[in-house]
Amino acid sequence: MSTRTSPGPHIEVRGLHRSYGSGADAFEAVRGVDLVVEPGTVVALLGTNGAGKTSALEVVEGLAPPSSGEVRVLGLDPVADRAEVRRRTGVLLQTSGFPADLTVAETLRMWAATMTAPRPVADALADLDLAGRADVRVRALSGGELRRLDLACTLLGEPEVVLLDEPTTGLDPESRRRVWELVAGLRDRGCSVLLTTHHLEEAEELADRVAIMHAGRIVREGTPAELGADRPATIRFEGAAAGLPDLAGLPAVARVGTDHGTTTLESRDLQATLTALLTAAADRDVRLPGLEARSASLESVFLAIASGEEPAAAPTPEPARPTGGAAR
Template identity: 55%
Template sequence: MNAIIESVGLRRSYRGFDAVRGVDFTVARAEVFALLGTNGAGKTSTLELLEGQAEPTGGTVRVLGRDPYHERASVRPRVGVMLQEGGFPTELTVLETVRMWAGCTSGARPADEALELTGLDDRRTVRVKQLSGGERRRLDLTLALLGRPEVLFLDEPTTGLDAQSRRDTWELIRELKAQGTTVLLTTHYLEEAEELADRLAIMHRGLIATTGRVADVVAERPSRISFDLPVDRFLGELPPLAAMGVTRHDTEGRTVRLETRDLQRTATGLLSWAHHAGVELQGLDARSASLEEAFMEIAEGLEKRETR
């Protein structure tokens, strides 16, 4: 893989506290990579090391083949960074802010073009202090895109955005990827990671708990089927659950819940039985595991392991 971002044994400590405890991953050219984790997992600390904002306590990091901290002058012009909070002068208008930033950016795209990209072209004369929280996030993104970056770091890019603005941002990220931009993002919106990321890593207390393609991480968790049996039917009347691929089941009143690694096989067996038995399965629900379920299972598993 042509690694555009590479982290090997990355560590970062603050006065004896290890925020990042040995992180390894790579991101390929034109790939969207999501860094996930609960609060305090070390995501932002890791991102700051990749951006060259701080020197690692240990390990190495390379962006575009260079050290982003010690070779900042050669890396920074090729990178766009969207922080969790921009901190812009509140009395400037949106257009004045973009023009000011453009004056400090190598090869900056025209201000009007940048504002149109993020849907802020109709807010150009509004002072920053009058923007909503979501509009400020879009301004943060506008400035990150000014230099036509080869690598884009996005820290919680859609926090505060309404549903339409969030989806507009997703579409923009997809367009950037199609143009060859490498994107590394952190997000608390697991749907966002599921929609955008080619691969992801889930962090927990400074370490990576799991990494891989989104589909592979989700596929490690079982699918689920639930339904209500009629009052005159019993679970024992179903075909052998193991033969249908069921790995676990439980009941609550008339409600039956099945877990399976082969959703199609289990659903086919269940529906075939219901059809031939003349049984209507009320409340039937069949679904694959979601990234949210995978994330919660991993986080809860790690918490239990560390409290033993």
């Protein structure tokens, strides 16, 4: 892929509101969102169903105007300057609408015909592991293959900005890993990527920064490590703690609970707690079936917000803007 330089943030969202309907029947889906995506970075937008992430993404894509606030993509208005913005962006929607009677290769050639300087179709097929399916009609593709065709079309124009709405939905683990490699490659070439996903592992693997939406607002933002820094680690094992000392008295234990036959310890220092637990079990010849120890994760942060356990925190200050070019 070629590379060009585009100064400043690739995506800037300031005070974005988006409402549906009017008057007493109006529903505000996005309620004052601020978000910046720099060149050469991947930002994951997370949220429970109905949090407003797709509504916000559609405004960035230029599919709808904001009710209020400002959105800039490559310094341009994605609605007023749609022709220029669309030429330089790649958009992957949750669903596609390809003609069922075309083959995979014909679909890509049709898509390429709408672009100024597309990549070779053969390269796009190879990148998404579709070369062996080039002559297969779209109607005969599996869900995962159709999703890969979606992504091949998204990247065909060598975009500077890539917007991915649930990019790995329906993919098997091998195909999902391949998509992750492609997204990492886009970042390395200076592209900016804004994606929504329900796979928290995906966000932890790919994202430089994560923004979590809840009830129309971004309530937490930062790197995956920053978001998990104030959450406890967890230790789980099957069964009760029979034969062990009081687990609440082990070093750094914040909470002990038992649910459906599984004992869970929350720890402020995973190594200290786990060492003490294993020592106590060995001294008393107690087995800990299904023992599992996990550092604080993005999942724990997300679930705490979704359940209302953790209140919205103040937004993390924006990082210093990196330098670098953008692909296309």
